[in-house]
Amino acid sequence: MSDLLSRAGRAPGMRVLDVGCGVGDVLLLAARIVGEKGSVLGVDRSASPLEIARGRAKRRAALCETATISFVEADLNTFEPDGAFDAIIGRFVLLYVPERASMLRRLTRSLRRVGVMAIQELDVSSLAQTPESPMFAQLRRWITDGLKSAGVELDTGSQLYATFLRAGLPRPQMVCAQLVHCGPEARGYEDATQVLRSLLPKRNRVATATEIEIDSLADRLRQDAVARDAVVFTPWFVSASSSDAILKRERGARC
Numbered sequence: 137m138s139d140l141l142s143r144a145g146r147a148p149g150m151r152v153l154d155v156g157c158g159v160g161d162v163l164l165l166a167a168r169i170v171g172e173k174g175s176v177l178g179v180d181r182s183a184s185p186l187e188i189a190r191g192r193a194k195r196r197a198a199l200c201e202t203a204t205i206s207f208v209e210a211d212l213n214t215f216e217p218d219g220a221f222d223a224i225i226g227r228f229v230l231l232y233v234p235e236r237a238s239m240l241r242r243l244t245r246s247l248r249r250v251g252v253m254a255i256q257e258l259d260v261s262s263l264a265q266t267p268e269s270p271m272f273a274q275l276r277r278w279i280t281d282g283l284k285s286a287g288v289e290l291d292t293g294s295q296l297y298a299t300f301l302r303a304g305l306p307r308p309q310m311v312c313a314q315l316v317h318c319g320p321e322a323r324g325y326e327d328a329t330q331v332l333r334s335l336l337p338k339r340n341r342v343a344t345a346t347e348i349e350i351d352s353l354a355d356r357l358r359q360d361a362v363a364r365d366a367v368v369f370t371p372w373f374v375s376a377s378s379s380d381a382i383l384k385r386e387r388g389a390r391c
C-alpha cells in the first residue's frame with residue numbers, strides 16, 4: 137500500500153480517505169506516509185474495529201507527531217465524504233460491497249483532479265498447498281464455501297481492472313503478490329483458522345466449530361504441513377492504482 141501511495145508522487149501532506157479501515161492497519165501506515173502536515177479519514181460500518189482503530193491512533197499521537205487522524209462510522213454503499221481527497225485507499229473491503237463499481241464512481245467525485253485511487257483485494261481461489269493434503273483441501277473448501285455462503289466474492293482482486301474501468305477511473309496500474317508460508321514458524325495456519333472462525337457464526341451453514349474442531353485446527357494444519365515439508369501459497373494480493381497523474385507519467389515515459 138505504501139508503494140501504491142508513493143506512486144502518486146506527492147505523499148507528504150496528502151489528505152487520504154481509507155475506506156473500510158477496520159482496526160486501522162492501512163490507515164496508520166498512510167498516516168506515517170503523509171506525515172504531520174497530512175490527514176487521514178477512516179470510514180467503516182462497524183463500531184468495534186473503529187473503537188480499536190481510534191485507540192491505536194490516540195496511542196500513536198501520544199508517541200510522536202502524526203497526521204491528523206479522524207474516523208466516521210458509515211456504510212460505503214451510501215457514504216458521501218465531505219471535501220476533496222488526494223488519495224482514496226482501501227484494502228480487503230470491496231469483496232463485501234456488491235455494487236463496487238458504483239461505490240468507487242461515487243467516491244471518485246471526492247478525489248482531486250490529480251488524486252489517486254489505490255485498492256488492494258484478494259483472490260481467494262489462489263489459496264493452495266503443495267503437496268496438498270486432504271486436511272488442507274478440506275480447509276480450503278470450508279473457507280471458500282463459507283465465504284460464498286456469506287455472499288462474499290472470491291476473485292475481487294482479478295476483477296479490479298474491470299471494476300476501475302466501470303467506475304470511470306483511468307486505466308489502473310496493477311501488481312500482484314503472493315506469500316509462501318513454510319515451516320513450523322509460519323503464521324499462515326493461524327491466519328487461515330482465524331478467517332474460518334470469522335465465518336462460523338450464523339451465516340455459514342457449511343460446518344460448525346465442533347465439526348471443524350476449530351480450537352486445535354491451526355496446530356493440526358501445522359503438524360500436517362511440517363511432516364510433509366509442504367508449503368502454503370496465500371491468496372493473491374492484487375493491487376490497482378489509478379490516477380490521471382499516473383497515466384500522464386506513463387504516457388510521458390513512452391514518448
Ligand SMILES: C[S@@+](CC[C@H](N)C(=O)[O-])C[C@H]1O[C@@H](n2cnc3c(N)ncnc32)[C@H](O)[C@@H]1O
Nearest residue numbers: 156157158161180181182211212227228229232
Ligand atoms: C477485512 S476488513 C479490512 C480492514 C482493513 N482495510 C485492513 O486491510 O486491515 C474489512 C472491513 O471492511 C468493513 N466493511 C465491509 N463492508 C463495509 C461497508 N459496506 N461499509 C463500510 N465498511 C465496510 C468491515 O467492517 C471491516 O472492518
